[in-house]
Amino acid sequence: MKVDLIVKRCAELHTLKGPERARKGEEMKDTAVVKDGALVVDDGIVIDTGPTNEIMNGYEGDKVIDASDKTVIPGFVDPHTHLAFAGSREDELVKKIEGKTYMQILEEGGGILRTVRQTREASKDEIKVEMKRRMDVMLQYGTTTAEAKSGYGLDLETEVKCLEAINEMDKEHPMKLVPTYMGAHSLPPEFDDQSDYIDYCCESAMPVIAKKELAKFCDVFCEKGVFTSGESRRLLIKAAELGFGLKVHADEIENIGCSTMASELGAISCEHLVKTSDEDIKELAKKEVVGILLPGTPFMLMEDEYSPARKMINEGMAVALATDLNPNCWTESMQMIITLACLQMKMLPEEALCASTKNAAMAIDRDDVGSLEKGNCADFLILDIPNIMHLPYHFGINLVEEVYVNGVKVQ
Ligand SMILES: [Zn+2]
Structure with a gap:
């Protein structure tokens, strides 16, 4: 299947996929992470997420970004x-x-x-x-x-x-x-x-x-x-x-x-x-x-x-x-x-x-953002860190390398 964009080989792809409600207590630790993950975007929308090898078998991207050693999360x-x-x-x-x-x-x-x-x-x-x-x-x-x-x-x-x-x-x-x-x-x-x-x-x-x-x-x-x-x-x-x-x-x-x-x-x-x-x-x-x-x-x-x-x-x-x-x-x-x-x-x-x-x-009643669920807006960040532990650890600087809103690079 032909699509607009694939972000592949993400060291960690945190999709936050899950129930259509806020995660409570224990559930908050589960960010639905895919190691060596890939994200598929078409028409500004998240089409799929999964292990890179599986995704690359099923989709052909107009544009393909290699996110090796990077972490990808929802905006x-x-x-x-x-x-x-x-x-x-x-x-x-x-x-x-x-x-x-x-x-x-x-x-x-x-x-x-x-x-x-x-x-x-x-x-x-x-x-x-x-x-x-x-x-x-x-x-x-x-x-x-x-x-x-x-x-x-x-x-x-x-x-x-x-x-x-x-x-x-x-x-x-x-x-x-x-x-x-x-x-x-x-x-x-x-x-x-x-x-x-x-x-x-x-x-x-x-x-x-x-x-x-x-x-x-x-x-x-x-x-x-x-x-x-x-x-x-x-x-x-x-x-x-x-x-x-x-x-x-x-x-x-x-x-x-x-x-x-x-x-x-x-x-x-x-x-x-x-x-x-x-x-x-x-x-x-x-x-x-x-x-x-x-x-x-x-x-x-x-x-x-x-x-x-x-x-x-x-x-x-x-x-x-x-x-x-x-x-x-x-x-x-x-x-x-x-x-x-x-x-x-x-x-x-x-x-x-x-x-x-x-x-x-x-908390603001938006179920179309905040997670990389199929059908959600393709709002996501490519962070220049190999895993999520760096997010609080490497502090006081901007770890964001690229910002996408509705599948379009805005930063
Ligand atoms: Zn206030």
Whole structure:
């Protein structure tokens, strides 16, 4: 059979083939690897995978790439980013290094509301220019699909502007984006009551965003001092009525019962999960919810406590990894996140790979990416490493040699 492309003699071809759901617990170690493997692509789609000798007997490629001594994996999926923002806050890192607390930085006019000001002032085109620079780097570092949250506008006008920017960049850039509305990211300066602002999100903002079909998911920062579990529940119930999938920022600083509340409402993912208790982990493991862990965040905050990933996996939870790309944790590199996940949270290289591809795709409801299943998009990476153990081990550099999206080389 004649096909567009064959990638042959991959030292390791990690296909992540398997069930049409996130891998849970023990299953995360199985990346469905083929040694001396080959990948067959036609018309932008994965046609087959298998041992090179078998594949070369059955197919004839227009183009054949020899990937000897290389590892081939699905493109990374980054399921939690705050990609649409203006400006930067590098001076705040210096203040943190000098010993200032987050509260002191907030009092000096820094933090999230500074980014809200800058994002409100920027035009849609200016935001798109900044997003493009970030997306170019993400693609270079192997991310082929990412979730992108709004939430630095807070008012409807700016949230719509940012969500439009995300939807337009999804079409204009080879990297794929999945948009999330996160108006409930912080209390905007023009409100002084959280509950009033949740009313505004439910009654004024969300129906408009739903009607314009600008976002697939709705997310809320459920945290002490931000939005309570009750306020978050109210928002999520309304979001579900309007047809949004549900996500929640939960248990990052304190455990106020958000992760179990959200999973009971049918949330597809709970994100951060640093302070999640042993009992909550057991509850989450019973559900289909994916825990999206963000080790870049404690790293940049210079904190010692990371999500209890080992416990989660041992209890049978499905875990994904993400960058949390935002002005407070600015990295485009899933490779950096994988190194942090392995070193700080004791995830195994195979588990971290599963968490960055298959499980990350499931956490944003994309079954066409994240694995090299027959019929999926041919989004894959050729890594200049002979086995997957090098991925966390050889750190701080870019191990990606080539990036393919829909069977086309984009890097
Ligand atoms: Zn976040």
